[in-house]
Amino acid sequence: MGTSEFDDASALRGSGPDFGAVLDGQWDGQGGTNGGFLLSLATRAAGLVLPFPDPLVVSGFYLRPGSPGPAQVRTEVVRSGRTTGFAQAGVYRDGKEVLRATIACTDLAAAAARGGQSYADGGPPGLPPPEQCQELKAAMAVPITLVDRLEYRVAELPFWLTGKPPSGTPVYQGWIRFADGREPDLLALPLFVDAVAPAALELGLHHVTTVQLTVQLRARPAPGWVAFQTRTRFLADGYLEEDAELWDSSGRLVAQSRQLGMVLR
Amino acid sequence: MGTSEFDDASALRGSGPDFGAVLDGQWDGQGGTNGGFLLSLATRAAGLVLPFPDPLVVSGFYLRPGSPGPAQVRTEVVRSGRTTGFAQAGVYRDGKEVLRATIACTDLAAAAARGGQSYADGGPPGLPPPEQCQELKAAMAVPITLVDRLEYRVAELPFWLTGKPPSGTPVYQGWIRFADGREPDLLALPLFVDAVAPAALELGLHHVTTVQLTVQLRARPAPGWVAFQTRTRFLADGYLEEDAELWDSSGRLVAQSRQLGMVLR
Numbered sequence: 396m397g398t399s400e401f402d403d404a405s406a407l408r409g410s411g412p413d414f415g416a417v418l419d420g421q422w423d424g425q426g427g428t429n430g431g432f433l434l435s436l437a438t439r440a441a442g443l444v445l446p447f448p449d450p451l452v453v454s455g456f457y458l459r460p461g462s463p464g465p466a467q468v469r470t471e472v473v474r475s476g477r478t479t480g481f482a483q484a485g486v487y488r489d490g491k492e493v494l495r496a497t498i499a500c501t502d503l504a505a506a507a508a509r510g511g512q513s514y515a516d517g518g519p520p521g522l523p524p525p526e527q528c529q530e531l532k533a534a535m536a537v538p539i540t541l542v543d544r545l546e547y548r549v550a551e552l553p554f555w556l557t558g559k560p561p562s563g564t565p566v567y568q569g570w571i572r573f574a575d576g577r578e579p580d581l582l583a584l585p586l587f588v589d590a591v592a593p594a595a596l597e598l599g600l601h602h603v604t605t606v607q608l609t610v611q612l613r614a615r616p617a618p619g620w621v622a623f624q625t626r627t628r629f630l631a632d633g634y635l636e637e638d639a640e641l642w643d644s645s646g647r648l649v650a651q652s653r654q655l656g657m658v659l660r
Numbered sequence: 661m662g663t664s665e666f667d668d669a670s671a672l673r674g675s676g677p678d679f680g681a682v683l684d685g686q687w688d689g690q691g692g693t694n695g696g697f698l699l700s701l702a703t704r705a706a707g708l709v710l711p712f713p714d715p716l717v718v719s720g721f722y723l724r725p726g727s728p729g730p731a732q733v734r735t736e737v738v739r740s741g742r743t744t745g746f747a748q749a750g751v752y753r754d755g756k757e758v759l760r761a762t763i764a765c766t767d768l769a770a771a772a773a774r775g776g777q778s779y780a781d782g783g784p785p786g787l788p789p790p791e792q793c794q795e796l797k798a799a800m801a802v803p804i805t806l807v808d809r810l811e812y813r814v815a816e817l818p819f820w821l822t823g824k825p826p827s828g829t830p831v832y833q834g835w836i837r838f839a840d841g842r843e844p845d846l847l848a849l850p851l852f853v854d855a856v857a858p859a860a861l862e863l864g865l866h867h868v869t870t871v872q873l874t875v876q877l878r879a880r881p882a883p884g885w886v887a888f889q890t891r892t893r894f895l896a897d898g899y900l901e902e903d904a905e906l907w908d909s910s911g912r913l914v915a916q917s918r919q920l921g922m923v924l925r
Contacts, residue, residue, distance in 0.1 A: 655717045
């Protein structure tokens with residue numbers, strides 16, 4: 396047993412390169428296991444086979460929906476260099492691959508110690524502090540177990556909780572953290588970027604599935620709430636991108652992600 | 661022989677899953693073979709082993725610098741579904757893997773025929789037409805063969821051609837096309853997103869290498885010039901993202917990319 400719901404649910408058995416896991420049905424979105432959760436699982440496995448402490452950038456392609464039950468994570472060390480290691484991790488259910496991920500790892504503490512120039516064009520979303528925000532507690536038609544593992548706070552409730560029509564502006568902002576008090580770390584960030592409802596719901600879309608998701612991990616998050624902003628800028632021919640930014644409680648950018656989503660009919 | 665410099669240089673021999681190629685030294689940037697060119701090569705190989713005509717999203721991890729000489733592209737069909745196929749492609753030089761790529765393919769013409777809702781928050785960069793722009797012809801200290809394969813037009817010359825100091829604004833905009841008149845297609849777009857000098861040069865950085873690059877292919881480009889915009893928003897601890905957008909001559913978004921770059925010392 397781990398020390399939190401997330402660590403329990405993403406625990407890996409074995410010594411590699413192949414690991415055993417159990418998808419416990421508690422991290423599911425509309426279409427099966429949350430894609431961010433699966434990517435976190437693959438990222439954890441990569442960390443076990445590479446001699447670097449921190450994931451730096453992870454990319455996952457979603458091949459099939461994930462479903463509750465026993466799973467395998469099969470890893471391959473692609474290259475282990477001086478500052479960066481690369482691994483591949485496939486997540487399998489019933490012998491079928493549901494996620495193919497590639498992960499680069501490094502030592503972000505060493506990178507921070509080397510320092511260097513900084514630049515930021517933009518900052519965290521302009522949100523009231525979490526205690527002045529509203530809890531986003533979804534009363535949904537379809538049970539989405541994922542939202543019970545997390546706590547969300549928003550300045551403005553989305554249309555699907557107020558009965559209003561979609562706003563036409565596909566941007567969501569708010570605060571997120573684990574419901575059980577586990578602090579965020581780099582492994583949690585691939586989950587967090589994908590744990591928010593698709594901003595494209597605000598365009599009137601109902602079902603969007605992820606084809607591919609890339610997450611850049613930019614710094615180890617400080618304890619506390621994580622601020623998120625997700626946004627879609629372009630939708631055409633049934634495809635859209637969604638970008639997410641995560642900022643830790645110290646106001647630092649800790650992750651940037653982009654996914655390609657496909658509208659389901 | 662193909663019909664253009666690009667098609668010749670990215671030609672693949674064999675019937676798969678492993679293909680032969682030759683890196684001819686004519687698509688090189690500061691640190692070896694251009695990363696976008698290598699990703700185009702991997703994307704071409706994926707198209708040969710999947711029953712879908714169009715790349716949809718490609719992700720590449722850069723393991724080692726590419727150099728001129730014989731190369732291999734080893735592919736694996738990861739899954740071939742109803743609307744989307746997934747393949748992996750590794751590019752090898754001297755038996756060592758330089759790029760590990762994953763590629764999703766689909767039929768974008770069929771997607772366009774299905775149609776659906778559209779949304780765009782933003783459009784092509786506000787550039788004068790190419791004939792009113794200046795040719796960007798680099799007289800560089802280091803020979804970068806890539807820039808002789810392409811033609812660039814810009815509204816404003818970058819600081820490294822005018823002798824001014826870096827602007828501090830890491831954004832580049834302009835027009836791009838093949839120098840030999842070959843029209844753009846989806847295979848050219850992974851090259852184009854990475855064929856522009858890093859916008860972070862405008863921050864005073866000198867050497868940036870790509871760790872990972874994801875390219876979303878959003879539509880088959882119309883003939884003619886392609887408008888590009890590249891931009892970096894966040895640099896810290898030696899890492900930065902660079903986003904690129906490509907727009908075809910009809911004003912349509914045809915590609916969006918994001919890369920994680922690492923500052924070299």
